[in-house]
Amino acid sequence: MGKKVALTGNEAAAHAIRQINPDVIAAFPITPSTPIPQAVAQFIADGEMDTELVTVESEHSAMSACIGAAAAGGRVMTATSANGYALMWEMLYIASGMRLPIVMAVVARALSAPLNIHGDHSDIMGGRDTGWIQIISENSQEAYDNLIQAVKIAENKDVMTPALVAQDGFNTSHTIEIWELEDDNKVKEFIGEYTPLFPLLNTDDPVTHGAWAPPNWYFEHKINQLKGLLDSKEVVEKVGKEFGDTFGRYYGLYEDYKLDDAEYVIVAAGSVCGTTKDVVDNLRENGIKAGLLKIRLFRPFPYRELAEALQSAKAIAVLDRVSPAGAQGGPLFTEIRSALYDTQTRAPVINYTYGLGGRDTQPRHINSVFETLKKIVETGKVEKQFDCLNLRGEWR
Amino acid sequence: MAEKLLNWDEVLIGAAIKEPGNSRQYETGSWRVERPVWNPDTCIQCMFCWVYCPDSAILVDENGKMAGVNYTFCKGCGICVEQCPSKPKSLKMILEAEAKGKSEEELRKEVFSEDK
Missing domain, CATH: 3.40.50.920 (Rossmann fold)
Structure with missing residues (x-):
């Protein structure tokens, strides 16, 4: 049984990330998702996590660093919003094309112009064809639950596809709601250990990541990638049920x-x-x-x-x-x-x-x-x- | 070297490559618009061209000496010519069209006739 807490959607995401305790987070602050990496930095400073937090100079670099860390074999997460998500654009395709199961919290926000920092779905809808799994949350509880599930979905061997979990900017991210925070160990046990497929750092089994595919190879790789994305549907259902069996809150498609x-x-x-x-x-x-x-x-x-x-x-x-x-x-x-x-x-x-x-x-x-x-x-x-x-x- | 083309459900996930050195299967020499021609008479064997060549297309003999250009892979970027420190330069670019039908020896004579 979880513990009832009164916290914002951003804090819900941050607590999920703390419990997941990924190997690497590379992030750049942008409203309204800034409080997520901010809280994570605090958790690390307080010794509650041992994640390597890479502070980068842009969201393009954030996703690039995530891709590098994930190819190396790490469990990797990040968070962003709006124009930050848009700046990641080309790297989002690279993450999905390289089949790196990065999990990202997106606090959905309007895109400029005119400049606006508030909630809508311009960012995630614009990125709907980047090859990522997209799960949308209604409230803080779902933002928390979905992030935990997303790790297990993305890392499934038949899926191996990055996943984003969206919540609405301000409506959810900055609103204090009462939701259930589960036990740290129970969450860790639920997501389990991550075994990367082809870690770059495994020198006993060398591998090349990010090579080029000429016209006689590219098509096959993109359709192979599509299959992984489509196969995630079944895994989303399966993990949603497992989550319900473990924590009492069931999720479907x-x-x-x-x-x-x-x-x-x-x-x-x-x-x-x-x-x-x-x-x-x-x-x-x-x-x-x-x-x-x-x-x-x-x-x-x-x-x-x-x-x-x-x-x-x-x-x-x-x-x-x-x-x-x-x-x-x-x-x-x-x-x-x-x-x-x-x-x-x-x-x-x-x-x-x-x-x-x-x-x-x-x-x-x-x-x-x-x-x-x-x-x-x-x-x-x-x-x-x-x-x-x-x-x-x-x-x- | 014939590569085995795999179906979409056979390729390695994420386009990862487990087999080392398979760029040999991709003959980038066909991209070339210009080609470097080498003059062994003025070459000082500094190996700068070998260091800088982005396609590892500088041929090296068993004694570790510069032995010419591998035109199967040379893209004709001209970096070797740019880096060549000998005076006069021991590598020069010519249009690929001008090289057509001529042997390397003929080309050398043509390109380096004034450089003795």
């Missing part, structure tokens, strides 16, 4: 909240799911069959399972905390809608962009989404496939 018979369904990821659950509860009390499909694993995208979970819906609204940037809708919308195409349902699917740059999303906004879904079912007409939630001025 997604969370269904009052979804079984739901007619009006919101699909969303991150902290907005907490608000949505409250609204669903209220609507259910009034006899309205509302439900939530909470995305947990975004990469690899469990499209079959998600589409299956949406079959009872008469109308669906997908909430994206990022601009569609010229696509038909946000990334969550286009992928959910595409997944549904192969299934029986022809329920209308609409898309909202919400919460950009830390814009507040309150129960009344979520209520308005459900009202729109209800109207669509009643009239059989979709007036707007795409709209914005809590934006000044009507989107047209």
Whole structure:
């Protein structure tokens, strides 16, 4: 049984990292994730961890150092946000291409310009095709639980793929919540020892990492990499169940909240799911069959399972905390809608962009989404496939 | 040297390479636009070219002496010419097109005719 603590999402991530006690962390501070490496530095100074903390001059260098340390054979972690994550870009592909199971805490934040330090999903959604496993947390407890699980998922022999665990900037990272901190040894026992596949420092079995692959090799390596990423889905499920058996909190590919018979369904990821659950509860009390499909694993995208979970819906609204940037809708919308195409349902699917740059999303906004879904079912007409939630001025 | 091309589910994870020295299988000499030509008459055997060559394409004989250029791997970058300290230089670049159909001996004569 864990111990109940009242701490922020950043502290939750920091405690997970302390218990994981990786060999190396290379990190550069950026709001809102700065308190994670800051707390880790304190833990190391206090002798609670023996991780080698490499302070670097940029996030590009942070990920580069992580790649080097991971290729050497270490268990490696880092943390970042927003423009820092963006600066890591090319190195993110290198980490995944080299199949190094680095685990990164991302505190999701808006990308400049205009300059904004607050929460949205511009960073992680922009990086969705970098070949990393992406797990999105709703609250501090999940940020903590998911980081611990991510180590076991990433290091699985069939996976060997880096993983990021996201939480929402400020909504979660700087909010004190009550969550359960598990026993140090129990966490260590859960993740186990890491045995690297081809450690560079093993001079008895020399190996080259990061070599070049000409046109007659590259394609095969990238598809081999894809298989590892796709195979992580099963491992995410397996580790989620093991975590539940050990600590009492079970995790799957997604969370269904009052979804079984739901007619009006919101699909969303991150902290907005907490608000949505409250609204669903209220609507259910009034006899309205509302439900939530909470995305947990975004990469690899469990499209079959998600589409299956949406079959009872008469109308669906997908909430994206990022601009569609010229696509038909946000990334969550286009992928959910595409997944549904192969299934029986022809329920209308609409898309909202919400919460950009830390814009507040309150129960009344979520209520308005459900009202729109209800109207669509009643009239059989979709007036707007795409709209914005809590934006000044009507989107047209 | 023929390399065995593996299928996507046979390749080593993360494109790691366990077999040492397999860059020999990749003949980078085909990239060359210009080539260095070597003049043994003025060469002082300092081995600077051997030290600096990024492709290990300077040939060395059994006595550890500079013995020419391995054109199977030489990319024609010109670093050896840049580094060559002898006066006159014992390595000079010429266009690959100009080398076509000529033996090394013929090229030497052509390139170094004024350097005695």
